[in-house]
Amino acid sequence: MVRVPAEPSRHRVAVWRELRRIGALSLGQGAWVVPDVPVFAAGVARAIELAHRGDGEVLVLDATGHAEPDTARLEALFTAERAEEWAEFLADCDKFDAEIDADIRKAKFTMAELEEDEQSLERLRRWYRELKARDVFGAPAAAEAERRLTECADRLAGYTERVFQALHQM
Structure with missing residues (x-):
């Protein structure tokens, strides 16, 4: 879950681009998902870093389908x-x-x-x-x-x- 202030927009865009680059799936309203496999770890870490630079908040959760x-x-x-x-x-x-x-x-x-x-x-x-x-x-x-x-x-x-x-x- 990612929340980055609207202004300046460059921070939101940087996070969005990084998540798209690594192949994250947008579930809407700042919710992104990637499988829990090592290939995504560096990109997720980079997205977190970019969000924090823009005074954003990130909540990383492990999730599985309910059924x-x-x-x-x-x-x-x-x-x-x-x-x-x-x-x-x-x-x-x-x-x-x-x-x-x-x-x-x-x-x-x-x-x-x-x-x-x-x-x-x-x-x-x-x-x-x-x-x-x-x-x-x-x-x-x-x-x-x-x-x-x-x-x-x-x-x-x-x-x-x-x-x-x-x-x-x-």
């Missing part, structure tokens, strides 16, 4: 949040593929373009690791995301070979 349906509902809500994140990740994999396709179509076989694409793939890898770590209940799209990330890496390897060939033919 099995309550526990299942929380798990389903948390998994639905992860499913949305996986969908966004998959959309970015599609954008990565489209960028590689455009580079090939335009014959942009330069080191600068290759480095940009390598950075994009590294960003996808970091994002995948972060999502995988907080997807503690195993959203169905996780397997598809892993497959797509592998495909992106393979696409970049093929593009890298083309850049190497183009640069060494000059």
